[in-house]
Structure formats: C-alpha cells, structure tokens
Amino acid sequence: MRPVRVRFAPSPTGPLHIGGVRTALYNYLFAKQHQGTFILRIEDTDQTRFVPGAEEYIREALDWCGISPDEGVVEGGKYAPYRQSERKNIYQQYTQQLLDAGYAYYAFDTSDELNTMRERLQAEGKNPQYDATSRMSMKNSLTLSEEEVAAKLKSDEPYVLRIKTPEDEEIQLNDLVRGEVKVHSSTLDDKVLLKSDGLPTYHLANVVDDYLMKISHVIRGEEWLPSAPLHVLLYRYLGWEDSMPQFAHLPLLMNPDGKGKLSKRSGDRFGFPVYPFDWKNPQSEEVSPGFRESGYLPEATVNFLALLGWHPGDEEELFSLEELVKVFGLDRVSKAGAKFDIEKAKWFNQQYLKELPNSSLAKYLLKDLSENGIESSPEKAEQVCGLMKERITFPQEIWSTAQYFYQPPEHYDEKMVRKKWKAEASDALLAYAEVLEGSDEKLSAESAKQQLQQLLEDRQMGLGKVMPALRLALTGQGGGPDLMSTMEVLGRQEVMSRIRQAVEQLNGNT
Ligand code: GLU
Numbered sequence: 001m002r003p004v005r006v007r008f009a010p011s012p013t014g015p016l017h018i019g020g021v022r023t024a025l026y027n028y029l030f031a032k033q034h035q036g037t038f039i040l041r042i043e044d045t046d047q048t049r050f051v052p053g054a055e056e057y058i059r060e061a062l063d064w065c066g067i068s069p070d071e072g073v074v075e076g077g078k079y080a081p082y083r084q085s086e087r088k089n090i091y092q093q094y095t096q097q098l099l100d101a102g103y104a105y106y107a108f109d110t111s112d113e114l115n116t117m118r119e120r121l122q123a124e125g126k127n128p129q130y131d132a133t134s135r136m137s138m139k140n141s142l143t144l145s146e147e148e149v150a151a152k153l154k155s156d157e158p159y160v161l162r163i164k165t166p167e168d169e170e171i172q173l174n175d176l177v178r179g180e181v182k183v184h185s186s187t188l189d190d191k192v193l194l195k196s197d198g199l200p201t202y203h204l205a206n207v208v209d210d211y212l213m214k215i216s217h218v219i220r221g222e223e224w225l226p227s228a229p230l231h232v233l234l235y236r237y238l239g240w241e242d243s244m245p246q247f248a249h250l251p252l253l254m255n256p257d258g259k260g261k262l263s264k265r266s267g268d269r270f271g272f273p274v275y276p277f278d279w280k281n282p283q284s285e286e287v288s289p290g291f292r293e294s295g296y297l298p299e300a301t302v303n304f305l306a307l308l309g310w311h312p313g314d315e316e317e318l319f320s321l322e323e324l325v326k327v328f329g330l331d332r333v334s335k336a337g338a339k340f341d342i343e344k345a346k347w348f349n350q351q352y353l354k355e356l357p358n359s360s361l362a363k364y365l366l367k368d369l370s371e372n373g374i375e376s377s378p379e380k381a382e383q384v385c386g387l388m389k390e391r392i393t394f395p396q397e398i399w400s401t402a403q404y405f406y407q408p409p410e411h412y413d414e415k416m417v418r419k420k421w422k423a424e425a426s427d428a429l430l431a432y433a434e435v436l437e438g439s440d441e442k443l444s445a446e447s448a449k450q451q452l453q454q455l456l457e458d459r460q461m462g463l464g465k466v467m468p469a470l471r472l473a474l475t476g477q478g479g480g481p482d483l484m485s486t487m488e489v490l491g492r493q494e495v496m497s498r499i500r501q502a503v504e505q506l507n508g509n510t
Contacts, residue, residue: 004036005216008062008069009206011043012054015279016061018291019221019253019262022305026250027219028067029306029328036216040072041209042083045199052282055083061276064298066321079213084205091200094208094238095161095193103237104193106159107140108152129189132167161194163203163233171229176217176248176330183229191230203227207234210245218245219330222337225249248330251309254337262340264288272342276301291345295394297356300348309338318351346393354389361385364395372399374406383489387481402480405489408498409476412506416468416478421506424461425469431455432470433499436492443492445484473502 008024010016024040031038040062042055055073062068071077081087098104107130109117117138118128126133135142140162141149152159169185193204200208210218228247235244253262256270267274267288277290291301299320306324307317310333319327353361362381369376384405388398412421435451436443452470456463471483474495480486487495 001034002216003214004031004034005039005214006031006036006219007039007041007210007213007215009041009043009209009220010058011046011049011202012051012058013046013049014051014054015275015277015288016054016058017262017264018274018276018305020058021061021065021276021301022253022308023219023221023250024062025065025067025302025305026310026328026330026333029324030217030219030330031070032325033328037070038067039077039079039213039215040069040075040082041213042073042085043202043206044083044085045202045205047085047197047199057277057279064276064292065302066298067302084209085199087205087209088199090212091194091205091208095200095204098163098193098237099161101237102164104161104163105135105141106149106153107135107138107162107190107192108144108157108159109139113139127187130162131189132165132186135162135164135190158196160192160196162190163193163230163237165190165230165233171232173228173232173247175225175228176246177251177333178225178249178335181225181228185229188230188233203230203234207231207238211235211238211240211243214243215245217248219248219250222249222252248333251334252337253308254339256340256342258337258339261337266340270342272345295396296345296349297352300345300352303352304345304348307344308340309333318348350393353392353395356389358382358386358389361389361395361398365398368396368399369406376406380405380489387485387489391481404475404477405486408494408501409474412472412476412502413478416472417506420468420472420478422465422469423507425466426503426507428456428459428461428466429470429473429499430503431459432466433496436496439492443488443495445482445488448487448495449484470499473499473506 006027008027010020028038030036040059042058044050044055059074069075071079071082073082095104099106114130117130117134121128121134130138137143142164144152165188166185171183171185173181175181191203192201194200228249232244235241254260255262255266260266262274264274273289273291273294275288275290276292278293279288279290280286281288292298302321302324303317303319306319306328310328312319312327313332359378359382362378362385365381365385366376366378369381384402385398388402392398392401432452432455435455439447439451441447452466453463456466467483468478471477471480474483474486474490490498
C-alpha cells in the first residue's frame with residue numbers, strides 16, 4: 001500500500017458541525033493506524049461564504065479532541081501552503097491543461113441567460129442543467145467561433161470555465177464503504193471549475209490539491225458522494241488516474257428519530273448540541289450550544305463519535321483514542337445513516353466522568369463555587385467530587401446537586417419530611433448532636449457511624465428509622481452519596497448545627 005496520507009478539508013463557512021468532527025476523527029484514526037499522515041487543509045476558495053473565526057474554531061475543535069494534524073495551516077509541512085486561498089496560482093496551469101486538451105471550455109453566459117435556459121428545460125420536462133445536452137445551445141467556446149471567444153477574452157467579458165462531461169459513459173468508482181459505485185455521465189452537469197473571480201471551485205481545487213499533496217485516501221461525508229464521479233473524471237482528464245486516491249464516503253448523521261439529516265435545527269428541536277463548542281454567530285450574535293460547554297468531556301465525545309457509523313465487531317463500547325487507533329477500520333463503517341442518540345453520548349460522559357481524578361473534576365466545581373462567591377479549599381472540593389462523580393452526568397451537576405456541601409439546606413424535601421421525619425427520629429438526632437458535641441476528635445465516616453450505631457443500640461432503634469431523617473437534616477434531600485462520608489466532609493460542627501436547625505424548623509411543621 002502507498003504511504004497513507006489523508007486530509008480533513010473543511011471549508012471555513014461557519015462552525016464545524018459535530019459530523020465534521022467525526023470525519024476528522026475517522027481520518028485521524030485511519031492515518032495513525034497505518035503510521036500515516038493526517039493533514040488539515042482549509043478549503044476557502046469560496047470567498048463569499050467565508051466566516052471570520054471559523055478556521056480557528058475548526059483548529060480548536062480538533063485540538064480539544066486530541067486529533068492534531070501532522071501537516072496543516074499551523075503545523076506547516078512539505079506541501080504548504082495548506083490554505084487554498086494561498087494556493088491561487090497553483091490551479092492556473094491545470095485549468096489551462098484541461099482547456100488545451102478539450103476537457104474544459106469557456107462559458108460566457110450571464111445569470112439571466114442561465115435562468116432562461118433552466119426555465120426552458122423545465123418547461124420541456126428536462127433536467128434543468130448545463131450539461132452535454134444543453135451546452136450546445138449556450139454561449140460558450142464550444143458554440144462560438146475561435147475569433148468570438150478571443151474577442152470576449154480580450155474585452156475582459158466575465159467567464160467561467162466548465163468541465164465538458166462525456167455524453168454517454170458509465171463512470172465507475174470503488175468506494176471502500178459502499179463498494180462499486182456507477183453513475184451515468186448523462187446525469188452529471190458541466191460543473192464550473194474556475195469562477196469568474198479567477199478562483200477555482202471546490203471540485204478543481206480539491207482534486208488538484210489531493211493530487212499534489214499525495215493524498216492516498218479521501219475519507220469524507222456521504223454528501224460528497226454525488227461529486228465523486230466528477231472528481232474521477234478530473235483525475236482522468238488531468239492524467240492522474242494512476243495516483244487517484246481511494247474513496248470512502250461516511251454515512252450521514254441522522255436525527256434521533258431517523259428522519260432527516262442532523263442539522264443545527266435538529267439541535268434546537270431536540271435540545272442537544274450539534275457543535276463541539278459554543279458558537280456565536282458573528283452576525284446575529286446568536287449562540288449555539290456546544291458539547292464542551294454542555295459538560296461533555298473530550299474523551300467521551302470522541303468515543304461517542306467513533307461509534308456513530310462504525311462498530312467494533314463485538315460488544316465493547318469504551319475506547320480511548322489510542323485504543324480506537326488500534327481497532328478502527330473502514331471495513332466496519334456502515335453504509336446506513338447513523339442515528340444521533342444523545343442519551344448514548346450522556347452514557348459515555350458518565351463512564352469517563354467517574355474515571356476522572358477528583359482533582360480534575362474539582363477544577364469545575366471550584367470555578368462554579370467562585371462564580372457563586374463561595375470559598376472552598378481544593379481538598380474539600382476534591383472530596384465532594386469524589387462522592388458525587390458516580391451520580392452525575394456532567395461536571396456542572398456537582399454544584400447544582402450538591403450545594404449542600406457548602407450551604408445548609410434552605411428547604412427540606414416535603415415528601416420525605418412527611419414520610420420520614422418522625423418524633424422518634426428527631427429525638428434520636430438531637431441526642432446524636434449531643435454525642436458529637438461531647439467528642440472532640442475530628443469526625444470521620446468511620447467514627448460518625450460508630451457513634452450513631454452506639455446511640456441507636458442504646459435506644460433500641462434500627463438505623464433505617466434515623467438515616468433518612470439524618471440525610472434530610474443535613475442535605476434537605478431524600479437521596480445522595482454515602483451519608484457517613486458526607487458527614488466527614490461537612491465536619492462535626494456543621495453536622496451538629498444542621499441537625500439542630502432541622503429539628504427546630506421541621507418539628508414546628510409536623
Ligand atoms: N471542503 C469540503 C467540505 O467542506 C471537503 C470535502 C472533501 O473532503 O472532499 O467538506
């Protein structure tokens with residue numbers, strides 16, 4: 001096999017969609033598995049769709065996922081520049097080559113003329129496109145005389161360059177995901193290769209750059225499959241068929257209900273992020289939520305994305321990036337669209353979150369605490385995180401569900417109060433507070449338990465009668481992490497004071 005060189009080639013026309021991140025990931029995995037090279041090429045020849053900040057966003061997203069390019073706009077490399085707008089001069093000679101060989105032609109039609117043509121074809125019940133059947137009725141170098149063409153070029157009349165697609169030919173390509181793909185040339189249109197602004201279109205720049213950058217495999221989304229036959233023709237017409245990359249078109253990401261392509265609108269409709277990070281639209285200032293800000297960890301996002309359209313062949317689902325490099329293969333990429341299941345993404349997040357060291361998780365909590373004007377030692381934050389991490393999906397939930405580690409409860413869960421706050425329990429709790437008051441050692445989960453057990457034994461009461469009331473008094477809630485460990489984190493004074501506060505507040509109500 002020739003050296004593996006793959007590229008992720010986004011256009012900076014807006015925020016990178018999460019499906020784009022998946023394409024980048026599959027390219028990266030494939031490259032690394034074959035000791036190959038992963039390239040980031042920015043395809044910005046369509047200046048009208050350029051969005052400021054989009055390129056930085058793309059680079060940051062790849063970086064967040066840990067899939068750094070080996071060659072690219074920032075990394076540089078042997079085939080630099082990697083930004084197509086900086087490669088303008090390169091494309092010229094290839095358009096000339098196509099023109100000289102008769103595979104491309106000048107077209108001078110105005111947009112009005114193009115519209116008239118489309119309307120006419122539509123009215124005739126034909127495919128309204130500029131193609132092998134319609135081109136001979138248009139204003140181009142196939143229909144005009146050589147002198148007329150020369151005069152138009154001389155007078156700077158705007159023109160585009162179009163590919164001359166064959167009239168009657170079956171174009172074949174072998175796709176590593178889809179197998180043999182055959183397309184009849186009569187369905188293709190004579191796509192513009194060079195625009196009137198002198199810049200190449202995506203098709204030409206993409207093929208020329210893939211060739212020049214020695215790309216071995218083109219791994220990209222299914223939406224590009226219809227363009228592949230045209231690319232095959234370009235390779236042929238430029239005499240590069242022997243070094244044409246192999247194609248692999250990845251399945252689309254579909255909405256959770258399987259209906260329609262995953263889009264920004266689906267994110268809004270179903271209430272989940274479809275971008276790696278928050279994206280602020282530079283014009284409308286509207287912010288679309290991202291995976292990162294929603295609390296997804298990069299490892300979980302990568303794992304989730306890897307399985308959207310690829311399956312490992314067994315039941316195993318948890319894979320680090322390094323493991324994915326080992327097990328990934330294009331042969332197990334499915335043809336069918338992959339349903340975007342956000343519940344699965346949450347599940348992955350839980351799995352990775354509970355494996356995080358408490359100190360990493362504490363950073364999130366400390367940030368939330370400081371935003372709420374609460375001071376905490378890193379040690380306490382780590383302890384809280386250690387207790388909470390099995391019970392949450394996102395880091396921000398630690399603060400929202402376990403504020404009681406930092407503030408006494410203001411409310412007590414009413415249902416639990418009705419069910420579990422009994423005179424007998426409240427008496428026992430007060431007595432427990434007395435016991436704690438009398439002891440001067442640091443409260444540990446162990447000692448807290450021992451003292452409580454002793455007290456209940458003396459009173460001939462079961463733990464079950466008191467624990468729910470104790471939890472209620474300390475946290476205001478009916479459930480939570482291990483209560484004895486919770487007490488250790490709260491400390492002796494706080495436990496005593498909260499018991500007394502609850503007794504005072506709740507006994508009045510029962
Ligand atoms: N510039 C194209 C895009 O925005 C690249 C498609 C391809 O990989 O060929 O996705």
